[in-house]
Amino acid sequence: MNYVGIDLGGTRLRVAIAGAGGPIQHVVRHPTEADRGPEHVINRIVKTIEEALRHERIKPAEVASMAIGMPGPANGKTGVVLSPPNLPGWRDVPIASILTERTAIPTNLENDANLAAFGEARAGAGKGARNLAYVTVSTGIGAGLVLDGRLYSGASGVAGEVGHIVIEPGGPLCNCGNRGCLEAIASGTAIARAAREALETRARTQLRRHRESDGPTAAEVVRAARGGDALSRRLLDRAGTALGIGMGTLVNLLNPELLILGGSVMKAGGLINRPMQTSLKVSSWESARRGLRIVAPRLGQNAGLVGAVEWARLQATSAARVQATR
Amino acid sequence: MNYVGIDLGGTRLRVAIAGAGGPIQHVVRHPTEADRGPEHVINRIVKTIEEALRHERIKPAEVASMAIGMPGPANGKTGVVLSPPNLPGWRDVPIASILTERTAIPTNLENDANLAAFGEARAGAGKGARNLAYVTVSTGIGAGLVLDGRLYSGASGVAGEVGHIVIEPGGPLCNCGNRGCLEAIASGTAIARAAREALETRARTQLRRHRESDGPTAAEVVRAARGGDALSRRLLDRAGTALGIGMGTLVNLLNPELLILGGSVMKAGGLINRPMQTSLKVSSWESARRGLRIVAPRLGQNAGLVGAVEWARLQATSAARVQATR
Numbered sequence: 001m002n003y004v005g006i007d008l009g010g011t012r013l014r015v016a017i018a019g020a021g022g023p024i025q026h027v028v029r030h031p032t033e034a035d036r037g038p039e040h041v042i043n044r045i046v047k048t049i050e051e052a053l054r055h056e057r058i059k060p061a062e063v064a065s066m067a068i069g070m071p072g073p074a075n076g077k078t079g080v081v082l083s084p085p086n087l088p089g090w091r092d093v094p095i096a097s098i099l100t101e102r103t104a105i106p107t108n109l110e111n112d113a114n115l116a117a118f119g120e121a122r123a124g125a126g127k128g129a130r131n132l133a134y135v136t137v138s139t140g141i142g143a144g145l146v147l148d149g150r151l152y153s154g155a156s157g158v159a160g161e162v163g164h165i166v167i168e169p170g171g172p173l174c175n176c177g178n179r180g181c182l183e184a185i186a187s188g189t190a191i192a193r194a195a196r197e198a199l200e201t202r203a204r205t206q207l208r209r210h211r212e213s214d215g216p217t218a219a220e221v222v223r224a225a226r227g228g229d230a231l232s233r234r235l236l237d238r239a240g241t242a243l244g245i246g247m248g249t250l251v252n253l254l255n256p257e258l259l260i261l262g263g264s265v266m267k268a269g270g271l272i273n274r275p276m277q278t279s280l281k282v283s284s285w286e287s288a289r290r291g292l293r294i295v296a297p298r299l300g301q302n303a304g305l306v307g308a309v310e311w312a313r314l315q316a317t318s319a320a321r322v323q324a325t326r
Numbered sequence: 327m328n329y330v331g332i333d334l335g336g337t338r339l340r341v342a343i344a345g346a347g348g349p350i351q352h353v354v355r356h357p358t359e360a361d362r363g364p365e366h367v368i369n370r371i372v373k374t375i376e377e378a379l380r381h382e383r384i385k386p387a388e389v390a391s392m393a394i395g396m397p398g399p400a401n402g403k404t405g406v407v408l409s410p411p412n413l414p415g416w417r418d419v420p421i422a423s424i425l426t427e428r429t430a431i432p433t434n435l436e437n438d439a440n441l442a443a444f445g446e447a448r449a450g451a452g453k454g455a456r457n458l459a460y461v462t463v464s465t466g467i468g469a470g471l472v473l474d475g476r477l478y479s480g481a482s483g484v485a486g487e488v489g490h491i492v493i494e495p496g497g498p499l500c501n502c503g504n505r506g507c508l509e510a511i512a513s514g515t516a517i518a519r520a521a522r523e524a525l526e527t528r529a530r531t532q533l534r535r536h537r538e539s540d541g542p543t544a545a546e547v548v549r550a551a552r553g554g555d556a557l558s559r560r561l562l563d564r565a566g567t568a569l570g571i572g573m574g575t576l577v578n579l580l581n582p583e584l585l586i587l588g589g590s591v592m593k594a595g596g597l598i599n600r601p602m603q604t605s606l607k608v609s610s611w612e613s614a615r616r617g618l619r620i621v622a623p624r625l626g627q628n629a630g631l632v633g634a635v636e637w638a639r640l641q642a643t644s645a646a647r648v649q650a651t652r
Contacts, residue, residue: 073613082613131481145579147478154581155457158613161578166571166609167495178608245492252487253471253579255480282504283492287399287408287484 001064002056003316004049004105005308007112008070010034010086013044015052018309027305028052037089046102065316066107067308068095069115072142075157076110085175108315111157112304116297117144118151119307120260124298129258133250134297135162137243137272138263140175141183147254151311163187165249167242182246186239188218188265194235195221205231222268233271240272244279251284251292262297327390328382329642330375330431331634333438334396336360336412339370341378344635353631354378363415372428391642392433393634394421395441398468401483402436411501434641437483438630442623443470444477445633446586450624455584459576460623461488463569463598464589466501467509473580477637489513491575493568508572512565514544514591520561521547531557548594559597566598570605577610577618588623 005024007014013032016024028048032041045068053060071084079096081087099107110118117134120126126134126146135143141163145152153159163183164176171180172190184190195207196215206229210216216224225232247259265272281289299306331350333340339358342350354374358367371394379386397410405422407413425433436444443460446452452460452472461469467489471478479485489509490502497506498516510516521533522541532555536542542550551558573585591598607615625632 143579147473148476150474152473152580154614155583156581156613156617158611159579159581161581161611161614164578164611164614165575169493169567169571169605169609176611178611241495245495249491249575250579252490253469253485253576254478255482255485255487257481279495283495285484285487285490285502285504287482288480288487288490291482 001316002058002062003309003312004052004063004066005305005310005312006045006049006066006068007115007305007308008032008041008045008068009112010071010084013041013048014305015045015048016305016309017052017056017058018313024306024309026052026056028055032087034087038087038093041087042095042098042102045099049103060104063105065312065319066099066103066105067115067312067315068099068107068109069112069304069308069311070095070109072111072113073158074109074111076108076114076153077157079107079109081109106315106319108311110151110308110311111144111153113142113160114144114151114153115307115311116303117146117160117260117307118311119299119303119305120297121146122310123306124303125260125295126258131254131256132258132260133160133162133254133256134260134262134303135247135250136263137186137188137261137265139187139189141187141246141263143250145254162246162250165246167245182242185242186246186265191218191221191235191239191265192216194238195232198231198235203231205229207232218265222271225268225271236268236271237275239265240275241279243272244276244281245283247276248280248283251280251288255288257291257293259292259294260297261294266296327642328384328388329635329638330378330389330392331631331636331638332371332375332392332394333441333631333634334358334367334371334394335438336397336410339367339374340631341371341374342631342635343378343382343384344639350632350635352378352382354381358413360413364413364419367413368421368424368428371425375429386430389431391638391645392425392429392431393441393638393641394425394433394435395438395630395634395637396421396435398437398439399484400435400437402434402440402479403483405433405435407435432641432645434637436477436634436637437470437479439468439486440470440477440479441633441637442625442629443472443486443586443633444637445625445629445631446623447472447477448636449632450629451586451621452584457580457582458584458586459486459488459580459582460586460588460629461573461576462589463512463514463587463591465513465515467513467572467589469576471580488572488576491572493571508568511568512572512591517544517547517561517565517591518542520564521558524557524561529557531555533558544591548597551594551597562594562597563601565591566601567605569598570602570607571609573602574606574609574615577606577614581614583617583619585618585620586623587620592622
């Protein structure tokens, strides 16, 4: 039997096929064309699946199960995508049942952050670990949780919202409407915003040359910090400190053995990592932290796609097991 | 077959017996006499088990499984108690294997907060819920987690340390050595400490009459607040607000459908609950909070004991299932 994994992002759509027990055999990539609305995107997904199957000469009946990863909030239990911010027009779309009907292949939906965590747990940096969180610090901050060896997605599929933990009550406004969320302080977007705000003051900084444009990006802040710019270092220090509090909270609540920390902001290396480690120590209980390992992800951009294939495989196996014991 | 549950606290030792599928039949209570050290306490546990079995005319061979709940840090996976603060002299005691050997009944250890959560989930306020946290706000603040219908205890058995989430970085010193932990702001101990500190200022308050003693207790602060004392209301407001941030964090990370909130501090009712609800809203993501119910526990002081019996039952059933499929 075969398994299909789909990774649907705001800009890119990818479909992967794998055989029983084997690695991914073939991947088809296309732009999502999200601006053309859900119906167009769903047609593209179906066509991309057909293209991938044709390439491997596999019939739909030879595919045991399919899984699609999408930006949250997505409810894996109901198969309904609520309203992903980077997919305009999507609102309460029952994508799992639509794809099941259009392709005749049983399809499961999961949040893409969850599937990335599941991918890293099964085939990446988390191999062998039973309790882990995979945290991505990028334009936003999200996490997927694997607890007791199983993907944990919560009562309505939105567990792992580490980006919306309040770190500074009354702090910077977050996209979610609350204030002082981790994402509003430590994400790439937040670092860039803080830099822009600092430029409105009289601070001396190398960043001033970016003033003409929309302001410096987080990557430019990192570059300036590497070049010794004091303001940029302070900005990253604040982000790293907030991140450490968030990770400390996660450690206190979940006592994981492994924390996989990825995303573009983590490329700042020690500039983020050092303040993060320091503040993690003073914001977590020693017993909960003991034995914790913090590592980088291994699958990079493929984590979600690998996770989708592995999730499809798991669903098919569980379904078969339930049928066998009936 | 029969099952034995043990609840060992700093002051009280309780042993309960239940038959297959039935409720608790008999409970024996004794003081722990913790000050006389681990060997003495272990002898008392064994004698109390024997007393309970004798009363019910049950032989050790007729007991399928036993579970003991103890103050954390306790590692359920290894059966070793690390160093519970209210049991002097206990350090890395392999209590599960000691009791198994002394009684000839297979024994499992679990953190008492975890077993209280498990008890409420199986037979109390959490019946029917698959994802819940049972949070106790008392002299300390702790939580037990039931996720996807299973007790979740983390990599080393100390998950659910909600009391050590940092709410105010750099805030009041906590027993754990860190600053600004939820427990250092919202526990009964913290409320009493804040009242004592406030009395050292010139604040006008009904609490001043308690100045001669060790200062007001948390219960006295609640009483004064009910009587309209502004300072006392502010103290509870601060505690409730911090508690709401902690609960918001828990909701963001775990997306539970149910939060069971108990412990002596919650007896303050609306004085704690109102600020808690307000701050929970501004510190959790709407999608993670939607559908959440917050309720009081139902089993009271018996949650841990009921949980221990149910845990013993589950361990015996799982062991039987593993043997059957071999």
